[in-house]
Every structure is written in C-alpha cells, then in structure tokens.
Amino acid sequence: MKFISIAKKDFKELIRDRKSLAMILLFPLFFMLVFGFAFGGMGQSNQPHNLAVVNYDKGATMPITGETVNFGNNLTKVLEDSKYQDSDVHLFDVNLTTESDANKKLEAKDVDAALIIPENFSQSMVAMITSTMQQPLTTGTGTSASSFNATATLIIRGDTGYIGFGTSQGILTGVLEQYKDTLVTQTRSAITGSSGAETTQYIQSKVEAISGTGSFTTFDFLAPGMMVFAILLLTTTVASALTREVEKGTLARLKLSNMTSFDILFGGLLPWSLIAGVQVVILLIVAVLIGFHWQGGLNSLIFALFVGIIGGIASISLGMIIAAFTRNDNQAGNLGTLISVPTSFLVGAFFPLPQVVIGHLWGQSFQIYDILPWTHVLYALRATLTFGGGWDAIAYHVGWAALLTAVLFVIGVVLFSKNRLRADN
C-alpha cells in the first residue's frame, strides 16, 4: 500500500519539523483568543434583548389551595423583571403580542427571538408541582407520580443564522431552566416548611438576577463560525506543504515511480486529518476556557470534534486542489488565502448571508452556499454547540458535509494527477 508509506513519510515530516508544527497548532489557539476577546463582550455593556412573547396559556387550578393560576403570565413577568447578573440592566425588552405579529417582527429583526407559551403551560406546571409534592409520599409504593401526560412545549422561535437570536435564545434557555428549577425547589421547601405557602409569590420575589446569564455574549454565537474560519485556513498550510514537494523536486522523483495521485493525496490526507483533529480540540478548549457557553454537554463537544474533522478534511482537499495549480510556496500561500478567506465569508462564518435558495431537498431548502461543505459544517457546529442539538439535529448537515468533502477530494486527485504527475510542458 503505497499511500501508507506516503502517510508515514508526511507524518514524520510533520512531527520532525517542530517549528512548523508549533505554528500550525498554536495558530488556532491565538486565533480563538483574539476573537474571544474581540467578541467576548470584554468591557462591553450588557443590552436588553428584544423578545416577543405570545401567551396562549389558559391557566389552571392549584390542587391544594384551589387557587387559579396562570404560569404563562407569571413567566412573562419573570422575563420582564429579569436582570443581568450584578447589573441593573434588564435581560429582555418584552413585547407581549400575537403570533403573527411576532413572526413579522422576527422577519424585520425588530425582535431577536419570540417565545410562544402553549395553552397547557399552566396545567403542565401544576402537574410538575403536584408530582414534586407527591414524590416524598409515594416513595416505596411503586406507583408512578406523573401518571398523566401534561407536557407543554415552549417554543423559542427565530432566525438561527442571526447573531441576535443566537445570544437571546441562549439566555432564554438559561432563564427557563432556572424558572423550572426554582419552581421545583420552592415547592419542595413549601411542603417541608409552613403549609399554605404560595408558589407564585416565591417565584415573583426570587427571579431577579439569573446567574450565568451575565456573560452571555456574541462570542457564544460566533464561536462556531470562528472555528470554521480557523479550519478553513488549514487549506493554505496544506497547499504550501504539497507545493513544497513540487518546488523541491521531490515530486518529480516520485512521479517517475509507480506512485499515483491517489497515493500521494490520500497518504497526505491521513496525517493532516490528525492535525485537523488536534486543531479542533484546541479551538474547543480555548473557546470554552475564555467563556464559550456551549449547550448539550459532552455529547455536543464530541459531535463538534467529529464535524470539525470533516471540515478539516474538506480544507485539506481544497489545499490539494490549490497545490495542483501553484508552483511555489509563495503562490500557494497567496492563492490559499485568496480562496479560503472569501470562502469563510461565503459559508457564513462571520455574518449571515442573504437567502439564495436554489432548490429543495428532503424538505430542506438548498441554498447556493450549501454546495460548500463548510456551510454544513457550520450549521452542524451551531446546531450542536450553540443550540444543544443531538445527532438528529446535525445528521442532515453531517451527511452533506461528508459527501461534498469526498467530492472535493476526488476533484483534487484528478487535478493533481493531470497537472502535476504528467510530463511538464
């Protein structure tokens, strides 16, 4: 297997050239640090986020007191009153409205996000409180406390490609979690403590400062984009390394042998993928260290690593295509940057681009940017890191990213063979 010999050779060259290796690995570190400080809200004052709230809640009756409650109204009030940690600035500028108006406002970007409270929200909350109250009593009896199904789904709506939505939804999710937790803990203390305690009062008096929300920043939304940008720059590194083989004449040596374009490129792909993996790990670690609030726990990080490596392989393949056209290190560096930087804009790494739908596939609209694998890498990174989505949320994009990467690699093999492994003119 000739590609294995090439892989070994490239791997040795990569790890023995310590200086270059250090630069390749330190680059994402510095890069993330710089962007983290730039967008991480250092010295930047917190602003309230515009939130549309649509409340369909019909209310419910509390089981013990028989009191009529509307948790939808209560939640709205909580959202209005919530403030940034250690600050007097409100988290949200709440705009209570109808669903159609909320949608309009979302489109016009008058609001960053819309929260839709379902009609059974109070019922569900009451069910939760009831089950919490019953829990200590039913322990050991074997009967399930929550025998009735009362799940209410709160909808957070918005444009997932919009930075404002990214941050708002992050904060909103945090507030909602806190709201639920507070309800449960307060109900518990209500049972063990004095009887007849009014849950609603506890809530109203308690949720003022939401811990953890103080540092929610633009960076949380931008971090996946930064990762894609850093991954894309691997293109230039790979193009330079391969072009060096041309420049030094070692490729001429190899091309007189039985080596094929696939051997040299696939052989090169293996060690470079390893580098891409390490880069992604560094990017994730640095992002988290400087305050990236990712959702979805360890699973998300593992998904992100997987997706990031696919993005890295796409960049490596693009680097190989570039190397089929450049004659020296300088040209490779320039052409690599010339292609990878605009590409990072095209895939939406920095800001969302206008919608250019060119078709529909499996119920998803296919945009012109979707022919680039990194667009899907970015979607998938955002879906899992920023929005906490699992495999279901990213599978579609991972599939596309992998397919398009394979296409890029094949193009690389064909072009490299045509331009570099035949007799020169």
Next chain:
Amino acid sequence: MNNVIIEVQDLKKSFGGFLAVENLNLKINRGEVFGFLGPNGAGKTTSINMMVGLLRPSSGQVLIDGREVQEIEKGTIGICPQELVLWDYLTCRESLMLMGDMYEVPGAKLKKRVDKLLDDLFLTEKANTVVSQLSGGMKRRLNLALALIHEPEIVVLDEPSEGLDPQSRRVLWNYIRSLRDDEGKTVILTTHLMDEADRLSDRVAIIDHGKLLRLDTPSNLKKETGEGDVVEMIISDPGKNQEFINSVKKLEGIYGVVEVNSQINIRARDAVGKLPLIMDELKHFGLRVVDLSVRQNTLEDVFIDLTGTGLRE
C-alpha cells in the same frame, strides 16, 4: 535483444521564443556510459528531462527499447537530478525505503538493496541520520542512491560530481564504472567537466546552444582535432595576440592556433621541439612570454575547436 536502448528522433524544445534544444538525434547503446558534454545552459538538462519523460518535447520523440518514453514501464529509468532532491526530515534509510516502496520493490529485497546501497556509497554510518544533518557530499551520495534503489536499467546522472571534493568524485567515478561493468546498466551523464566526460564515457555528445555538435568516443574526438600536444602561452602584450597567431600559423608542423580568454593555444606535433621556433617568432615581434605550459590534447581542445570558445562556467 536490440543493442540500441534509447533512440532520440528530431527532438526539439522551445520555451516561448527560446530554442533550448534543436533537432537532437542520437542513439544510445545498451550498457554504455554516454556523456553529454557542454557548458551550463547548453541544453543538457532539458535534453535528458525529455529523454526520461519528465518534460514534454515541442516536437520529435524518444524511444526506449522501441517504445514511446511516456508508455514505458515505470522504474525503467532512475534519475539523479543536478540539485539535491531530498526530504530534509527523513533519514537516509527512510528516504531509500520510501522510494523503494514507491517503485513497489518487495520488502525483503528492498531491505537488502538499501543496505547494499548505503554500504556502496559509504552512508551506512549515517543510515539513521536525518538528511538535514548530513554533509554536502553525503547528501550528493544519497541523491544518487535514491536513483538506484529500484535497480533501473537506465541510470541518468545530471552533473553528478557538481560540488564534490576530489575524493568523493573518485568514489563516484568508480561507482559509475561499476554500474556499467558489474551491473550492466546503461548510464547517461551530463557534465561540463572535460575530465569527467573523458575518463568515464564510452561515447560523448558535445552539445552547445541546444545543438549536437559532435558525437563519438573521446579518443576519436581527440584524434579528429589532431594528435599532438598543446602549448598554452600568455604574451606580454595581449593586444598583439592576433598578429602573433597569424604568423605562428604559418610555421611548419603547427596544426592550429586559437586565442582563448587572452591566452594563446598552439597545437602541434612535438610541441616541445617547436618551442625554439615559436620563441624566435615572439622575439621578432618584440614580445616576452608571461606564462607558458605544455600539455596533452584534451576534450576541451575539441570543444574549443568546435565552438571557438572555452567552456563557459
């Protein structure tokens, strides 16, 4: 088996408007050492790059054993380029193993071959040293070893002794001879060193400005420009060189007189015996000798005869 291994037919190469190689026609025999002699920029490297299939000719063709060079089996040719073409971060052994793998040399055979090459080229001690830490001479020898790892039938050496000290050069020359004599390889080498072409080659092609000027054995070439010795002299007034040359030419037994870089080369039979006559002539012009030496006819004289100039370095 056909005795001709490489046949070059009407080979031409132009880069833009510049004609690097012009209508090259030659046949190289199996098992000979064939030398391309010419100054830098004469078109030697361009010619051999076309002959091994690295460069596409503008017109004409190269046949290896009767087949187009682009269609021959990979591994028929091994080329040792003029520049050092090595992987800086691999060791000698790793480099050789890599190229062996690329030529699909079977594992056990490859290992033996690597050991032998390292030994033959005095690199065994440095087998596990990375290339960037080798001396210039060692790099040269590894550069050569890499061309031989797959035991090619035809070995092409582009300026192999460039940058070698006399001792390493001798090692290299012996090795090239053993390639032909012990292993029956066909060796093509380019050089701008007369001495190298003379001592190593069975036949020499003299090439300048992309044109083949002469192709023959070194001894025939030397014969062609006449036997005898060469007197090289520098006279006190170089301005009178031409006048002096014209009068010496008229002397009996003088084969030729040329001026090379303000030095006068007189080729004559029994040059030492002719010296008094030449001195008389010099006195006649009222000139003195600044420097004088007598030596045997060399390929350089052939070259000067053909091109009218000395070798450009």
